[in-house]
Amino acid sequence: MTTRTASCSCGQLTAITSADPVRVSVCHCLACQRRTGSVFAAQARFPAESVALAGASSTFDRVGDGGSRATFHFCATCGATVYYTIEGREDSVIIPVGAFADPSFPGPTFSVYEERMHRWVAMPADIEHMD
Template identity: 55%
Template sequence: MARRTATCGCGQLRLGCAGEPVRISICHCLECQKRTGSVFAVQARFATDTVTIAGRSSRWTRVGDSGAAATFHFCPDCGSTVYWEPSAFPGFVSVAVGSFADPDFPPPRVSVYEERRHRWTLELAALPLEHHF
């Protein structure tokens, strides 16, 4: 069984996730854009009973574009949002895929709020690769 660890930037807040996520999605909603500081968010949903949480988190609840609330858990030290509890899906937590820091993490299978997508995001695959130095 797959076991993955998600952490905040400083490593204080950690989640252990057992098994495969039940859903991996990209969200283009405006609230996710504001939350991440990016043009979309990528999240993996796991059943709560497959997740262990260690460390402290601060919480913030907001209502999303769908009208449903989600409670976000972020590190009080470095500010990284690591996971959230969507009220529309009790018994599940969503984890920011970037928190796994794993380039081999499975790809998203669902894209939501496409009407709010930045038009150029579909062109990302065509960009030339740069070597970092």
């Protein structure tokens, strides 16, 4: 078990976790591409009881293809998303991997919406795929 700190760009909003991620995943959906400003989103899911949140956040709710609502918490000062939660999965807090700014963070084991993946992106050979 490792303690890790995720934060926004200005450092005002933080998420500190005292657990290893339950799952690290990559999402190629168009909504995640727009949210991150990148060609995919990489995120890590943690047990909610292992995450300490600090700072003020603004929120944005998005309803996914499956009908569940995701609430994204971002810094009102710098705009960076630090964590989000999913309706019906209150036992988890999801944190974008980039918010940790840690190149040694574990890589993804799960990839979704690959039909929307940019053709020049390559996922690890041993990753689990879900369309």
